[in-house]
Amino acid sequence: MTKKIALITGATAGIGLETARILAKNNYNLILTGRRLERLEEIKQELTLEGAAVILLHFDIRQKAEVDSALDSIPGNWRKIDVLVNNAGLAAGLAPINSADVADWEQMIDTNVKGLLYVSRTVSNWMIAQKSGHIISISSIAGKEAYPNGTVYCGTKHAVSAISKAMRIELAPHNVKVSTVCPGAVETEFSLVRFKGDEERAAKVYEGFTPLFAQDIAETIYFIVSRPAHVNIDDILVMPTAQSSARDFVRE
Numbered sequence: 001m002t003k004k005i006a007l008i009t010g011a012t013a014g015i016g017l018e019t020a021r022i023l024a025k026n027n028y029n030l031i032l033t034g035r036r037l038e039r040l041e042e043i044k045q046e047l048t049l050e051g052a053a054v055i056l057l058h059f060d061i062r063q064k065a066e067v068d069s070a071l072d073s074i075p076g077n078w079r080k081i082d083v084l085v086n087n088a089g090l091a092a093g094l095a096p097i098n099s100a101d102v103a104d105w106e107q108m109i110d111t112n113v114k115g116l117l118y119v120s121r122t123v124s125n126w127m128i129a130q131k132s133g134h135i136i137s138i139s140s141i142a143g144k145e146a147y148p149n150g151t152v153y154c155g156t157k158h159a160v161s162a163i164s165k166a167m168r169i170e171l172a173p174h175n176v177k178v179s180t181v182c183p184g185a186v187e188t189e190f191s192l193v194r195f196k197g198d199e200e201r202a203a204k205v206y207e208g209f210t211p212l213f214a215q216d217i218a219e220t221i222y223f224i225v226s227r228p229a230h231v232n233i234d235d236i237l238v239m240p241t242a243q244s245s246a247r248d249f250v251r252e
């Protein structure tokens with residue numbers, strides 16, 4: 001059977017890594033991106049054993065020149081990308097509008113919004129040329145609701161959802177599907193990154209309830225990409241059973 005090709009941004013950890021694993025098991029070759037090269041190399045070794053061919057692209061998604069030169073380096077036969085997973089992203093800090101760190105805002109906007117746009121621009125051109133493809137962007141419950149101290153993170157995820165809605169309309173005539181996945185709390189490196197390495201504070205986020213795991217979202221992504229050609233899942237909101245809104249958790 002011919003293998004499909006998926007490009008996953010932010011594949012060094014969490015949701016991106018688990019998505020790479022599930023796609024490798026299901027007949028995909030993979031283009032994996034991230035800043036941590038050592039991790040990418042370990043993941044390539046692991047997934048090669050699963051039978052996937054893997055290309056690594058090592059770049060900071062905030063830097064347009066780095067993104068462009070990495071994507072330019074993809075060989076022609078690998079540009080027939082079936083699935084793009086726009087996953088790279090982060091929350092930095094948890095603070096109100098009047099005192100949040102401006103550098104945190106810039107990091108979130110540059111990564112979650114501008115980085116996603118840079119990659120989508122190039123890859124959508126390839127998908128338009130081949131008249132097929134599927135772009136899945138990881139938004140969030142924070143793309144549907146806003147919560148205090150999450151001003152800019154929520155803003156970036158609302159942007160991801162809005163950008164995806166517009167892309168869906170633009171790309172439908174080219175037979176390119178566009179989907180969003182909006183997770184609630186998933187235990188990954190997300191909170192460790194948000195709280196800048198403070199393990200105790202990060203662990204507290206998931207205390208007293210069972211959060212989602214990265215594999216839950218990876219399985220959702222695989223469900224979306226494995227629908228028949230005439231079916232597009234526009235948007236899925238996936239929550240832990242114990243989470244009923246961005247702010248409401250049932251904790252023991």
Ligand code: NDP
Binds near residue numbers: 182
């Ligand atoms: P992780 O921190 O575990 O993974 C984030 C990934 O993004 C890493 O592979 C990281 O790679 C990559 N990344 C971050 N910044 C950059 C950058 N500047 N350039 C390139 N790659 C970057 O978090 P998750 O797996 O949880 O997050 C994945 C996505 O899911 C994010 O968009 C997040 O907003 C979203 N999400 C997460 C939720 C959660 O509760 N965990 C809930 C809802 C949405 P590296 O550091 O190697 O560059």
Ligand code: 8X3
Binds near residue numbers: 091140183184185246
């Ligand atoms: C990540 C989940 O609740 O921190 O998107 O916004 S949350």
